[in-house]
């Protein structure tokens with residue numbers, strides 16, 4: 213095609229003013245601010261210009277390109293992109309229960325209810341109702357945390373990375389923190405123990421080797437500069453084979469002998485002994501506290517199943533010194549988080565209920581019977597609604613816990629697999645990811661798979677609807 217022809221077509225793009233004078237656009241102006249509508253037209257026309265520049269067969273499509281009924285949906289879509297939130301709910305069909313990229317733990321309805329209750333008006337966030345004077349924002353969860361864990365004192369901050377930073381900075385700024393080489397972990401993206409150490413102003417003193425660290429390694433490293441013995445849960449990996457690590461118990465003894473505080477970063481921080489429910493051993497918070505450790509830290513949104521938070525438990529005098537660290541203010545927990553966290557923690561008073569109702573724990577505990585029923589519901593809906601273009605089957609597979617918890621745990625699961633004779637698995641995955649609500653699936657052996665573990669019963673109609681829409685759109689083409 214000649215460049216001049218392309219120029220001619222480009223010149224025919226309608227002007228913003230022309231478009232604004234249409235009745236349909238005036239109607240939009242009744243609902244949306246003028247700036248939004250004008251911006252939508254600009255962006256829509258920008259896309260049109262791009263299309264004209266990229267098309268090879270322009271003359272044939274010129275008429276339809278500029279037809280208002282074709283442009284209008286483009287503008288509507290551009291309005292939507294401006295006024296709708298970018299942060300949206302998605303359907304997690306990956307089977308990864310604690311999925312950091314997908315927002316980790318879905319909250320219990322009571323936690324949601326309490327968040328709304330606290331958020332819609334004023335609250336006693338920092339107000340002591342008994343005394344009628346200024347109160348402490350951390351007091352609301354301290355008692356329940358101590359009761360559940362057996363700790364003397366408790367504190368909550370923005371997240372566990374913040375908790376570790378705060379604790380290390382308070383106890384060891386300008387001094388040495390002794391850590392095993394087997395525990396210098398990176399937990400996704402930016403959280404690496406050596407880097408956190410640097411930022412906290414402490415000096416990292418590595419001891420032992422990657423696979424084996426002994427008590428004597430710690431002992432030999434304790435000099436005049438030592439301020440803290442730190443144990444880090446290796447979370448997302450395990451060292452297997454010829455290995456040896458020092459137990460928290462022994463480390464606590466060593467700390468006592470040398471009058472050094474011992475801190476345990478538990479990572480996931482489980483309050484329930486999961487082996488009772490047929491899962492692998494994850495050290496519990498209570499066990500850690502029972503060793504007499506000075507401080508433990510863990511996340512609120514991993515195995516606790518609550519909102520993003522960093523929980524710090526431990527000895528009263530140490531937590532007191534942490535509370536007055538100016539960093540506290542920078543890492544402080546928000547009232548919505550606090551409301552959701554408190555409600556979640558209260559559920560743990562009844563362990564059985566926590567296991568059955570807190571979404572994260574419930575998903576981990578789902579048995580094959582429940583997963584099969586869910587899979588069958590989805591399959592049945594799809595078989596009824598999708599006439600052609602998709603082949604479905606229920607199969608057995610394994611899901612992952614995610615979030616750095618129980619990395620070796622294999623959770624037997626049921627997946628619905630899908631393939632289409634007309635379309636690649638990658639393009640199906642993309643279309644579903646871009647549908648509303650977005651559906652995040654997994655590709656396995658050239659099929660698209662939907663893991664029933666992380667899709668709730670309420671989401672089955674939405675999931676079926678999304679799949680149906682993507683396959684039917686394809687049939688229309």
Ligand SMILES: *Cc1c(COP(=O)(O)O)cnc(C)c1O
Nearest residue numbers: 371372373399445447479511616
């Ligand atoms: C996940 C994890 C962290 C980081 O916790 P966030 O709540 O994500 O900040 C720190 N340490 C360990 C061992 C972890 O597993």
